[in-house]
Structures are given as structure tokens and as C-alpha cells.
Amino acid sequence: MSFLSRRFADLTGRAIGNWFRIKELAGRDRSGAPVWRVICQQCKCAQTFPHMKLTNALGSGQADVLRCQNTACAGSHIAHARTETLVDVRRAEREAQRQAELVAKQEQERVAKKAAEEAALRAERQRWLRVANHQVSIGVPLSQVLTFQTWMCSGAHWREEIVKRVNEYEQSA
């Protein structure tokens, strides 16, 4: 915390209402002001807030200037110690829904990408096997038969060419 100076109070351990507790210094922003890691007391999620925002909240004694950044947390949309409007509730619900859909979509994409990669690898292994079998069948010493690793490290164009030649050879044989 060496950069904390008389300009910035050390906020470590301070509580903001019952809602947030300032855990530790997390870094500083572009202007050089501290950024603090804060724990939401409702969902226990750690998040960072700029110094000014925290001193405002501490100064006003109102935690409701801070919102939990975890959209699934009640503290993200309920204005603490104040009533929220129905519009706020609907907006927060839409936001939570949007977030949930986003997460689901990202997960689907990740699974699909992984499946595609695995399928591509299986297809490549089949191609290599064909070439390696061909090498064996024409009497290439086993020690000189292409390994899968060498195959995979070779350029795509070269691999295409080899497969083409094996096809041609087998068709003419």
C-alpha cells in the first residue's frame, strides 16, 4: 500500500452499512486513485470499487450508492434501505435474464467448439492412419512410417497433397 498517502485514506476493513465490507486494496486507476476489493455481505462476491465511490458511500452513510456487481445478487438491484420502483425491478429482472441467457449461450458455444475440435482431430487421425497404413503396405520400414505427431506438425497443404497421392495410388492399384 505504499502509494496510499495523505491524499487517500486507508479503507481496509471498513464496513459500508451491513452491505459491503472493504477487504483490501486491489490496485489503482488511471488517475492514481486506489481501487478497493469489496465483499458484498449478501452474496459474498468480491468486486472492486473506486476510492471516490466508497468514500462517498462512507460519507453519506448510505450504502445505496453502491450496487453489488453480481447481477444474481439482491444487492445488485435493490436500492438498500430505500424502496425500488417497479421499473427498477423489471429492469433488473430483464438484466438478470439477459445475463443468464448470455452465460447459457457462451456455454453452448464452448461445448460446440470443443466437439468440433474433437471431430476435426478424429478426422485428421483417420487421414493419418490411411497414409500410415499405405506406407506400411508399400513396404516403408516401420521406423520411417509417419507418426501422428509429425503428420499434425506438417502443413495442411502438404497433408492434402499426400492424401491425394495415396488416393491416386489406391485407385490405380
Ligand SMILES: [Zn+2]
Ligand atoms: Zn452481492
